[in-house]
Every structure is written in C-alpha cells, then in structure tokens.
Amino acid sequence: MSARSLTTRLLAIGGATVLIGGLAACSSGGSADTGSSGGKTTITYLVDNAEATGVTAKALITAFEKANPEITVKLDTKPQGTDGDNLVKTRLSTGEMADVFNYNSGSLMQALNPDNTLVDLSKESWAKDVDPQFTKVVSTDKGMYGAPFGTSFGGAVLYNKKVYAKLGLSVPTTWAEFISNSEKIKDAGIAPIIQTYGDTWTSQLFVLADFGNITAQQKNWATQYTKHKESYAKQPALAGFQHLQEGKDKDLYNKDYASATQANGLKMLADGTGAQYPMLTNAISAIQQDSPDAVNDIGAFALPAANADDTNLTIWEPNGLYIPKTTTGDKLTAAKKFIAFANSSGGCKVQNDTGTPGGPYVISTCTLPDSVPPMIDDLQKYLDEKKASPALEFLSPIKGPNLEKICVQVGSGITSAAKGADQYDEDVVQQAQQLGLKGW
Template identity: 45%
Template sequence: MITRMTTSTAIALVLTANGAMAQELTFLVDASADSVAVAEALTKAYSEKHPEITFDIETRPGGGEGDNIIKTRLATGEMADLFNYNSGSLLQALRPHRTLLPVDDLPNFGLINEAYASTVQGSDGKTYGVPFETAQGGGIYYHKPTYERLGLEVPLTWEQFMANNAKIAAETDAAPIAQTYRDTWTSQLLVLADFYNVLQQKPDFADLYTQNEAKFADTPEAQRGFEKLQEAYDAGYFNKDFGAATYNDGVAMVAKGEAAHYPMLTFAVGVFQQNVPDLMEDVGFFAQPGDDPDVNGLTLWMPASLYAPKTTEYPKIVKDFQNFVASTQGCDIITATIGATGPYLIDGCKLPDEVPGMVADMLPYFEGEGRTAPALEFLSPVKGPALEQLTVEVGSGIRDAVSAAELYDADVAKQAKQLGLPNW
C-alpha cells in the first residue's frame, strides 16, 4: 500500500489466522518511480517468505526538502522503521552513530563492496547501510536518432558538446538540453558530474577541500562546473519550461526527442524502464566532457542505501530485511523490477547478458582503467545543502558562476563547522 508521508511510525500488531503475531513495518522512500517500484518489489518478496510481516510504504520528496524530512523525523524519533537515503557526505549530516542501527553484524555483510561500505560508515567506524541500487555514473543522456539525423558524434570535450548543441538549436525544434528545476536537485548535475574532470587536473582537491585549504571559488578547475551551467543557460539551450519541468519530464523529453540531452545520474535507467520502455533504445549515454579530449571519464556515485533508525521497535526484523536486500536474490529482484542500471556492489550479483543500450554505453567507463572517479561527496564529508538552490539560480540566469561558487563555499563552511571538522 502506498501512502503519503505521515508522522506516525507505529507498527500495527494483529493476530494472523494461525495465531502468529502480524507486524506492519513502515518504509519511507523517495517518491521517484524507480525507488517506489523497488521498495514494493523487495517488500513483496520478503513478505512472501515471511507472511506475518507486511510493509506500509510512505513517500517523501527528493532534494533539500527530502533531506529536511529525514533529519526532522530522526531528530523527533518519528522515523519509519526503514528508509532509503544517500551514501557519502549527506549521510554524515545525519550523525549515523547516534541515529542509525549498524549493519556490521549482518550475515551478508562480507558480500558488500568495501569501497561502498566506506561511504556509509560513521565516525565510530561502524557501517550503517546496505546498497539499495547499483553504482551510478553522472553524465548526459542523449537522443540517438537526433544525433544520427544530424551526423553528430559523442563529444569528448565541452567545446564539442556545445557545438553539438548549437547545431541542434539551429536545425531542429528540440531543446538542446533538458533542465527540470521543479525538482531542484536535478539542477546540480552539470556541476557535480564535472568532478572527474576536476580530479584529473587537481588530484588532491578533495583532501584540500576537506581541510579548508581549497575552495570552489579559488580553484578554477572546480569552479568550471558552475561556468558550464552558466554557459549552457546563456546560450539559450534549455527547454522553455525548465523552471516547471520535473525529473520525469526530463526523462520523457530526451526519450521522445523533445530534448537532445538530459544531464542526469544513471539511476534514471530505471525511470526510462518504468515510464518509456518502448523508447529506451533511442537513448544513449556519455560522460560529461572536460576540456581535454585525451582525458575522458565518468564521475561515479555510490548507490543510495537502506537504513534503519535506532528508534525502531523491531531491530531484528529490519536487520533481517536489510540482509535480504544485500543478497543476490535482492539484486535479482531489483533487476527484474527496473532493469539493469549499472554494476552491483554485492559480491555474486551479476548483470544479465543483455542490457539496455544506455547501460552498455556506461559500462566501458567502469571497465577502463582510470576512467571513473568518485564524486566529491564520497571523498569528503562536506556537501553544502544550498547547492541545488544555487545551481537553479545559475541555470535560470539569476546568478553568475563566480558568485554561486563563492556562496557555495560559505554554505560548505557552515556544514563543516556543524560536523566539527578541524581547520574550519
């Protein structure tokens, strides 16, 4: 049963026909179609194995609004029994060692990829989440028929990408780049997905940034992502309704050829599968280009994770469910529900032999040495919460790239001080 978010986290207890105690657990997920579909499929499969356990699935918004809901419900003791949320720096803001149940004692803990596990650890060294999806890349979906019709090639540099956009604008009715600022979190992609390119030029940026020895505003390579967003807006390459369009709209636009590009994480493969399955093979994917054609790679995101709060009344049940998700059976259920969206981080989980073209486009980055690099939020505990508001402003022509970088540095400083990091 899908319900809107409520403030109640009570578990309904009733007797089943055979006298066993039936328990209904609450499960809070973000409202994207793929997350809801995965939650429904996993809970259904678990309930088939454990008929006395059922789940009430609640939804929340994404982006900053969703972050605040998570923090508020944890702080007030009203969090659902299970919830999905980011790995990396955003998790640190939840102070997981105080608010969440560790998963180090799960029977399947040894199957979890070590690099992933490091992104869901608290300051106490314990691990607090299991993967709720596959590893992701941040890049750009593109409409293959438009590229074929115009004779365009997948760009290796930002200059080539902008040249493609210019030809699309001149010769078609499609928007060169879809932007979807009603879902404000989507505005961040051109900044965040540029981080592979930052690391190729400034390999120590994440460490210096964490130590308050480097900032976006005083590091040209890091500020470049804000500049790219401004350049795309200034060129007039966005859809006219970019302020009102949603994430689902962006997926539909690039699938139908109403937009030629949509910057997004590769978890959108699941939304393509859910919303426009007949058009999936019309969409390809490439990494966000840098400024050097010989340096081309993908910014990597660790998957969102499944967590349980310390306030749950049924820790054994939620941990057993987390263990079920962190299994090959859990992976297979996810694949059957939303398709193959990228590499799994559970040992033994495999992708099917045949994957969508957009996934096939992504896999060479994972297979080539040095062609992926983690997003900044997985190398540093600091991510300012105001980034999506600033990128909306840059992408709407309200603010320029320089002032956005400066304001983001100030936002980051507040977050670092709240986390108690040294040198801030």
C-alpha cells in the same frame, strides 16, 4: 534545494528508480520486542513512508519470511526528510531503533555516529561483493556499517543516439569535443544542449555531475572542502559554473530554456528536437512511460572534463541497510540474515520485479534484468572501468540551499560563472556553521 530534497524529488520521476523502501504501515516496534514467539524470532524493519517504494518493502519481507519461516519481520515506517532523520537519531540515542533500518548512505549516515551506534558488517559474506565506491560511503576507519539496497544512478549527459548517428558524431570524452559536437548539432537545426529552468532544480546538473571530474583531479577535494580549504571559486570546481556560462554564451541551449520543464526536455530528447540533456539517469523511467518507442534511442555519457583522463561518471549511491548495536542475540542473527537476503538472488529479484532501475547495482550478486533500457549499459562501463565517483553529497555534508537559483542565473547569462561560484561559496557558510564544522 538541499541535496536530500533533490534526491527525493528525483525519486518521484516516473516512479521510484532507487528503491529506498517504504510502506504506509504497520507496526511501531523497535528492538523492544521480546524477539521470540513460539520458537520464532521477530525483528522489525524500518523504512521511510514513500508510497512509490512501498511495494518493494512488503514484497521483500514476504519473500524473506518464505525462505526463513523461523523469522518474522514487522514493518515500521518513518517520515521522509528532516523529520525522518531526527526520528532515526532519536531512536538510536534512546536504544529504541528497529533491528534493521533503511537509510541514506554518505554524509547523513556519518551523522549517525556509526562507530558507536551501528553494527560493523565488514565480515559478512556479501561484503566482498560490494563496489568499493559504495563501501566508501557507508564506512569509517573502524568499520563498514551498511549494505546496499536498490540501484545507483548517474549524473550524466543523456543523448539521442539517432541524432548522433545521423550527424556522424562520437561520444565525447573531453569538454572541447562536447562543445564541438554541440556546434555541429546546432548547425543541423537541432537544439544542442537541453536546459529546463522551468524546473529550477534541473539547472544544477552541470555543477553536480562535474564532481566525478573534480575528484579525478584532486582525490581529497571533498575532505578539504568540508574543512573550508577548497571552494568553488577556483579550479577544478569552478569548471561546472563555467560550463553553464559557456553554453549560454555560445547559444547552445534550446530557445525556451527559461520556461521549459523537465518533462518538456525529456520529450525533446526522445523526439530528437534536442540532442543532449545533462540529467540524472533515473529520468529514463519517465521516457519509458511517456515515449516508450524512444527508450532504445537514448544513451548516456559522463559530463566531459577538460582532459579525457579526468572524465568520470558522478554516481548517486543507493541507500543502505543498517543494524543498530542495540540488536543482539537471536535478533542480531536474524537481522544479518535479512540483510544478506536483500542482497541475494532472491532479494535482487524482488528489487527487479518491483521497481525500475535507474542505474547499475553496486553489488555483484545483483544483476539487472534483460528488460532494462540499454542506457544502463553505458553507465555500467564507467563502473567496470573504475571511472565513477560518488556525488559530493555522499562525501561532504555541505550543500547550500540556493545552488539551483544561482545556476539558473549563470545559465541565463544574468550572472558570470566566477560571480556565481562566489555566491555559492557564500551560500554554504551558514549551513556549515550550523553543522558545527571546524574552519567555518
């Protein structure tokens, strides 16, 4: 499964937890509008057509137009996935892009050739309030091109706090402590580490969520990986595959790991028959829906590294809002106002009212409502302490299609960690070559 497919699939868990916009809609305009009618300026806002986030797009426009009666915003939609990516690139290249559009941050944004196609937003008043980790994934050396929309979410270990309290356990900060906790949980007759290979994509978390720890040890690893000068076959990246193997070798997984689904795993976590589940934190919305009485019992911690100093939370950053360079004059002024509103108290209220946050916001002007699960506070601490890093997919375009299958084999004891890492290094070669990356 591709990085995009993984993220898209996760957004469907229990409702949209990262607000990436969309309403099956509306108009088909771009910046070809005259932009003004009866003294009003008209702009177009392009989002994807995901129904789950459609309410947010419509509510944002309604609130903005109420606060800015001189501006009309028309909603346009694009397909999700590769078709949507191609449409964005085509409209940018032909000068027909909407005045504001909602799109991925990270490597997919970089593929838009932003220095030549997008408006630099680094001088806008809200830019200083954005978390540096998000700024990194919407910027080049020449400018910052995106504003955040929605919340981040983490790749972490969800854990049952009641089980931890009963057994006198503390949140681990090293891998050795994590294994020690897991063995004590096993001795108590509880499944220590939940794995759910019935949904094969969930097998990837030991590898994907370890990336924050990789960057803590080697800051430029993603850049070197993109240049084919780093690989998963050696440390520090090999550790994720080794974790998968160690969990199996020490019999720390639930007995039905091969057939259990993510829904089964979350239920185990909620009822305390399983204690720890490497998972994306936006899964808390499914627990809210299916086991609401257990929400306050669920905490989260970063997947531990070998050394505590290297233990970082891996973050999936929210989408960005962008303006194409073809938007000029009154339309540019209006587009900037729209983006500023999205990140104001009014825009943040819309986001809080129409979605379930799966993690912290990445701009200080947006605050989470009091009703969010306490697990979100666990994630916020890593951001506050500068112990969080973007997932690899935000820093490199390379992700092979067979990672989940390889992880299932390693986690099932069919393939060794070293062999699985070698297989994954081979898996990415074709994609890197198709992208035309140097060194491949």
